[in-house]
Amino acid sequence: MPSYLERRQIRYPLYGLMAVTLVLIGFLSYYNWIIGAAGFILTGLLIYLIFQVNHIIRQETEEYISTLSYRVKKVGEEALMEMPIGIMLINDDYYIEWTNPFIAASFNEDSLVGKSLYDVADAVIPLIKQEVETEIITLHERKFRVIHKPEERLLYFFDVTEQAEIEKMYKDERTVISIIYLDNYEELTQGMDDQTKSSLNSLVTSILNKWATNNGVFLKRVSSERFIAVFSEHILQLLEKGKFTILDEVRETTSKQNVPLTLSIGVGTGYSSLPELGSQAQSSLDLALGRGGDQVAIKQPNGKVKFYGGKTNPVEKRTRVRARVISHALKELVVESDKVLIMGHKNPDMDAIGSSIGILKVAQMNKREGFIVYNKNEIDTGVQRLMDEIKENESLYSRFITPEQAYEIASDDTLLVVVDTHKPSLVIDERLLNRIENVIVIDHHRRGEEFIKNPLLVYMEPYASSTAELVTELLEYQPKNGKIQMLEATALLAGIIVDTKSFTLRTGARTFDAASYLRSHGADTVLVQKFLKEDINTYIKRAKIIENVYFYRDGIVISKGENDVYCDQVLIAQAADTLLTMDGVSASFVISKRSEDTVGISARSLGEINVQVVMENLEGGGHLTNAATQMYDISTDEAETLLQNAIEDYLEGGQKE
Numbered sequence: 001m002p003s004y005l006e007r008r009q010i011r012y013p014l015y016g017l018m019a020v021t022l023v024l025i026g027f028l029s030y031y032n033w034i035i036g037a038a039g040f041i042l043t044g045l046l047i048y049l050i051f052q053v054n055h056i057i058r059q060e061t062e063e064y065i066s067t068l069s070y071r072v073k074k075v076g077e078e079a080l081m082e083m084p085i086g087i088m089l090i091n092d093d094y095y096i097e098w099t100n101p102f103i104a105a106s107f108n109e110d111s112l113v114g115k116s117l118y119d120v121a122d123a124v125i126p127l128i129k130q131e132v133e134t135e136i137i138t139l140h141e142r143k144f145r146v147i148h149k150p151e152e153r154l155l156y157f158f159d160v161t162e163q164a165e166i167e168k169m170y171k172d173e174r175t176v177i178s179i180i181y182l183d184n185y186e187e188l189t190q191g192m193d194d195q196t197k198s199s200l201n202s203l204v205t206s207i208l209n210k211w212a213t214n215n216g217v218f219l220k221r222v223s224s225e226r227f228i229a230v231f232s233e234h235i236l237q238l239l240e241k242g243k244f245t246i247l248d249e250v251r252e253t254t255s256k257q258n259v260p261l262t263l264s265i266g267v268g269t270g271y272s273s274l275p276e277l278g279s280q281a282q283s284s285l286d287l288a289l290g291r292g293g294d295q296v297a298i299k300q301p302n303g304k305v306k307f308y309g310g311k312t313n314p315v316e317k318r319t320r321v322r323a324r325v326i327s328h329a330l331k332e333l334v335v336e337s338d339k340v341l342i343m344g345h346k347n348p349d350m351d352a353i354g355s356s357i358g359i360l361k362v363a364q365m366n367k368r369e370g371f372i373v374y375n376k377n378e379i380d381t382g383v384q385r386l387m388d389e390i391k392e393n394e395s396l397y398s399r400f401i402t403p404e405q406a407y408e409i410a411s412d413d414t415l416l417v418v419v420d421t422h423k424p425s426l427v428i429d430e431r432l433l434n435r436i437e438n439v440i441v442i443d444h445h446r447r448g449e450e451f452i453k454n455p456l457l458v459y460m461e462p463y464a465s466s467t468a469e470l471v472t473e474l475l476e477y478q479p480k481n482g483k484i485q486m487l488e489a490t491a492l493l494a495g496i497i498v499d500t501k502s503f504t505l506r507t508g509a510r511t512f513d514a515a516s517y518l519r520s521h522g523a524d525t526v527l528v529q530k531f532l533k534e535d536i537n538t539y540i541k542r543a544k545i546i547e548n549v550y551f552y553r554d555g556i557v558i559s560k561g562e563n564d565v566y567c568d569q570v571l572i573a574q575a576a577d578t579l580l581t582m583d584g585v586s587a588s589f590v591i592s593k594r595s596e597d598t599v600g601i602s603a604r605s606l607g608e609i610n611v612q613v614v615m616e617n618l619e620g621g622g623h624l625t626n627a628a629t630q631m632y633d634i635s636t637d638e639a640e641t642l643l644q645n646a647i648e649d650y651l652e653g654g655q656k657e
Helices: 004-029 033-082 101-106 122-129 161-173 185-189 194-215 233-241 246-256 274-290 321-336 350-365 381-391 403-409 430-435 467-476 486-500 509-520 525-531 536-546 569-580 611-616 636-653
Strands: 085-090 096-099 134-139 142-149 154-159 175-182 218-223 226-232 263-268 295-299 305-309 339-343 369-373 415-419 438-443 457-460 550-553 556-560 587-595 598-605 626-632
Touching: 085 101, 096 101, 101 154, 122 134, 122 142, 142 161, 161 233, 175 233, 175 274, 185 194, 194 218, 194 226, 194 233, 194 246, 226 233, 246 263, 246 305, 263 274, 274 295, 274 305, 321 350, 321 415, 321 438, 321 457, 321 467, 339 350, 339 403, 339 430, 350 369, 350 381, 350 415, 350 467, 350 486, 369 403, 381 486, 381 525, 403 430, 415 430, 438 467, 467 486, 467 509, 486 509, 486 525, 536 556, 536 569, 550 636, 556 569, 556 636, 569 587, 569 598, 569 626, 587 611, 587 636, 598 611, 598 636, 611 626, 611 636
Parallel strands: 263 295, 339 369, 339 415, 415 438, 438 457, 556 587
Antiparallel strands: 085 096, 085 154, 134 142, 142 154, 175 226, 175 263, 218 226, 295 305, 550 556, 587 598, 598 626
């Protein structure tokens, strides 16, 4: 028997047959009426048959549609009530109007109708208020992907607990590669006999092996001062939670043996490729070493870096081998260039100007033209006094040019030397930095996340008092083609004196060696004091800032200037320096407006507190004992709150994310 759909298809040929038959009967009736009559009778029977077929088809169509509608409705009801998807209708006041059984069972309730979302699922409220389309939230110890339909006031809940657990398990089990480096191993073991050296190796290896065993880390020593560690993301999280106490353990244990050894650890994480992990680990280690060592650097795939440790001052290197090697490399690069441009940071201080003059002398000693890029509108009173003195020396003053002039004379063979900073955003003219491919970086600050791309040569020594100290050492190994003039030596000495606060902070044996070298070449200490003099108004302005000081924590003081009084960065820094000389103060923070939309913060410490980490939490940087930051579109009160939060974060563990 034909099916319903087949019978529906039969009627269309019947309509065609009936039309053809009527035409034939009409034609036959014209010649024989008897045959025509018979034909009409047959046609009537055919029409009757067609009507019967149509009637049957109509009845079956109605029955089919009714059955199909019932089945669809039944499937919809079963899906609505029995599928593992939560459905919830709410009103404008966040009361539940209807739910399917699944979501009620997930909340361990017989019925949720009439209850407020605030009582049963308050985590959903922000999603609704902010009109977020979809988000994963945790409800009753299970994770749900919630889809919000604002117009219908409808919420769908998809249970993704198992999926989230699998994702977490995958992330926790991902491989992490770490490189552990003994910072000052070579320095410490230079004068040791074999027995003492072996004893130190055994001590360090024992400490690290015990740490590795306790934390489920695979550790392998690959050289006298380098280890490779392999572990999982989950173990990394536990080590981060403990703030990498291995740093303190190694430092304190070796100090008791009178061999203060420190570790630097670079961590590669977030990649599935082992070569990429290894590359990230080495890059992180370079960053940790560039910041002075004794710390952990963890580079993440999103470009952010976490730091742990860094609680001690960088150890001064007693050997000058690196300075000699860098000096010779600098000489070769200068000789290969057609001219040398020197650029410091914005609002240059004595160190930036003094070290720039020193590099200018390096260029001249190698018979190359050199120019110092500076902006005369962005210098403080002390540097202005130095520039006034330089104006009296025409041969030296003619070497100072504007950023626009530097951009015009720069060529493909020009060498750019950046001094006293390594951050592109802080140089006097970032456009010039992007214009010149051959770049050298000489700096004494701890390395930050932001760094000049692809420099030919990097000389960064965080142990150094100043960039002027580093440049002075480089000068000693340059060709003796020109004598250092008195004003040049004085400018370099002024940079050292300013950054060491007259040889009281961050001063090592090599600092005095550099000062001695400059003094022997005619540096005038009286002239330096003339540069550093200040006027009465500046003194009074600084005193007013200090007047607002208060103790925030034991040994930590904060002073805040008025919101409508503008101070330059030098004055803010001087106020922080002054506060550090007060009894009971181990760290000082000074906040003041620098302009309409800028707030400056200067931080100083005696070494117990790493103010660099605190300032880095506020997008700044510097040294362990000397750091600063600038904040934009913010009041001094808001800056004070952010500073207090940053101090609290540091005191809780010294972490920066």
